[in-house]
Amino acid sequence: MQATSRDHSHWQRYVFAMAGMATIDFCFTGAYVAISGNAHVLGRAIGLNILILILLNGIGAAILFRPVANAIQCLSSGLPAKLPSATRRLRHLHLYSTIWAFCVGLVYCAAAFGSGVFLIAPQATTTLVPTEIRVFAGFWFSFAYATHFAVYAYFAALDQTETVKRHLFENWQVRFHPGRAAIGPRLAIVFLVLTLVSSAAILLDLTLFVDIRASQGLSTQQAVMLDVIATETAAILCLFFISRTLTRPVVFLREAMRKISQGDFTARSPIASDDEIGQLAYEFNHMAAGLAEREQMRRAFERYVSRDVVELAMDRENRGDPRAAGELRFATVMFCDISDFTSLSENLAPQQVISLLNDYFDKVNAPIRDNGGIVLNYVGDALHAAFNILHDDPNHAQHAVRAALAIRHVTRITRFGGSHIMKTRIGIHSGPVVAGPVGSGDRIDFTIQGDTANLASRLENLNKETGTEILISKATRDLIGHAEGTKDDMSFIDLGTHAIRGRKSDIDLFTLGETRHLA
Template sequence: MPQDTRTIDKNLNTGDPHITDDIARKANRNKDADTDHRYWSAAPATPFVLRYIRALIGMAIIDVCFSGAYVLISGNTSLIWRAALVNITILVGLNALGAWVLFRPISHLITGLNTDTRQRIGPGVRRLRHLALVSSIWAFVVGVIYSVSAFGLGVFNTNPELSEQVPAITKLYGSLWFAFAYAAHFAIYAFFAAAACCETIKHDIHTKWGFNFRPGRARIGYRLAVVILALTLISSLAILLDLTVFREIRATQGLTVQQAVILDVIATETAAVLCLYFITRTLTSPIGRLTEAVRDIRQGKVDTRIAVTSDDEAGKLAFEFNRMADGLSEKDRMRRAFERYVSQDVVHLAMERERNADPRAGGELRYATVMFTDISGFTRMAEQLEPAQVISLLNEYFDLVNAPIRDHGGAVLNYVGDALHAAFNVVHDDPDHAANAVRAGIAMQKLSRDHVFAGGQKIKTRIGIHTGPVVAGPVGSRDRVDFTIQGDAANLASRLENMNKETRTEILISATTKALCGAIEEDGIAFRDLGTFDIRGRTQTIDLFTIDI
């Protein structure tokens, strides 16, 4: 799809190298579509905010898993209502409020894109780029608050009398450790949940508003290494502490040493599974979109682009894909422009030979049938028309007569004024090239004779056809090359077209071409012998034929 580009205001002054220099916007939108696009929602950022809040309050689900495992192992069901109260208040309520605040710059970005303004775009892009890290820090703080509240209220303390016998220093160490362990699990989860959410948001922003993001410098391997190391160390250290220092604290929670170890393993495995889900999602989603885009490119949809949604290697791959697609799109535009001046068949032939390093790219000897055409009385006709009308008439005429040439396997090589130069058995191998050239000439005569052109103009076409050896290939200077054919056969075909004036015919065919036409007369096509003629500039005479149409 064609796109137009709008450059971000240089006074934005964000200093962010990850903001693209332009916002690609979809073109050819009508007024109604544009209105729907800008005002698709009274609060355009609301769906994005809710998606992010849902991702963060997923920490409440982690806590439910932890607390549920504790209840199942310890059998202490009396803490459920207290744990649920702390969970809803902090992990849902406080967490949702913090998520809303963290998302504010991104909300401004979305609102600005939706209203087609440029205010506060930079802070929103930077927050979106750092949202995973910011979310992780916030989740750690929430985890600490939750742990302090839960243990301070004695949610997991099932034996108050035994708790009084535990040394204060052990309680302090235990509180610090449990707060850190909880907060670390929440932080790891929040990082990958927010990263996955960011990918979805970036993809939607790119789809709705055409905003392009640049990849960051993150590394997938580093992230995985940090997560694996953190979960392994926390799990190992938790088990070691439960086996040694925290025996008394676990006893106040109604847990034996073995039950505490099982609980540690369950907590670590739960966090690992959730992290694995989001990591897999952040890897497979970009790869899936890239696979679809590659398939589209292979099918010729060179305007395909994909959103750069991640700040790691997947994002870099998407960014480089878009650059590659830009190059292919530019080449496709050049090819299409080239085809407007040179026959499409000739373009494909030249490209194929150059691609395969075919030695015939520099020229090839062919035995071909050459056709020259001209409009009878065009000079007088042009005198009566305005220049713009002449161009319009020629375009209409060439559109009409090109079809028979193409349908019969020929290729139009060039136009000179009202003249057309075509060849058969040059671009495509055609053993029946002589007969096909004659058939094309007859079809051209009928079409041009029966057609009424703009302004009520009637046109007659003169055609000359001859068969012989030619050299087909590129000819020209260093800065301009035309694909054409050279040889006596081409020169003679041009002379035959002009001789129609002398013979008072519309189509002249050489004896060489007629001899190769085979059983064309079975199609109801009858040649009329005109006799032997001298050709100006040639020593040999030539037998000529015409066809009464």
């Protein structure tokens, strides 16, 4: 009920805004009475004001707004709405309102001046003022009044149109296309009209309308004062709505920009105006949609590779060199593989295997990430990680071993998929690598190359022969031993020298003893 009442208020606000023409006339009449002292005209003037400028004008305004009001009411009630007719009416509402206000102004002036409301002695006026002057004066006053009403209605309707467009956009995502209007010519025409009408009124009061104004109880000076007051009143009311129609769409746009800057890439600005600001809002929404798509792609990309790799790839893509030469780094490389996963997966459906691996990788990735490493890729049930690749980490060997201990702890206490125990074999080696993007023009992977990575992979596989879960090369062990405050945190077991398949020289290997879990 509250939403329905709020939606109905748009109709009321538009009707009230159009009836604001009565305010202009009240100001005109009040100024006339104050200057001339003819207070007896107030009763009849107010009567015509209420009958024509409020009632007749209000009825016409309600009819003009009916397609929009019906669409809002249907949308609020969840019923099918005739949006095309409503959007067409909103697109031209300010023009229809201008025409209607001009016509109402002519009717009001015909009734007021035709009945002699503002004449002190109508019969004397008929005798003293030539007929052609009286007819011309009637046409002129009617045109001047109607023009002031029309200019007011133009901007008042624009203001209400912007409010309704924003309401439709925010509540039902009704989108409008920007129009072709221009702010400069629109304002120039309005101020030109007001200036010309005011200047012409003053010139006529100084020449042809001296007797007409005298019959209204006004001297020439008083008539000029009334002309100035009338024009200033209309200008002030118009400027009020002009400022709103210009500044409010900018406020909408600024609010959407603020949300975008805070990471809300779903934010859009309503296209409320039909001028350059509306076109700017349209372009902003187009840009925001591109940013949202890019952010969606980035988040999807991060599900497959590290956030740091994503940022590096985007940076190189922005620089136009996605396959820049690799960088030589001294890193610690880790390979992880699940023991006997092939036999385990033989008894599971493919969907169960995928679910089990996802659960496993979620648990295993966390220690690597928390210790500053990045996961470079997955191969079946194995993963390839590295430390000190994208960000400088002088304790990369220590962090890699801490990650290995955390992974061993997690795999021992966790039932993956709810019931499965999966032990992990880990190989760690430190040495020089070349890190960088590798691939074709349409597909690139960030990886590392070099003997260090090959040896880490060999150590992971060698766990089968040594009966261990973690194998660490002497190079990594020496780096940890030289790091201050780290040697006593880990229990190393010397496994002696071992031959490595594919290598000519043997290397010294270590494993990790049972120690408290390192966070």
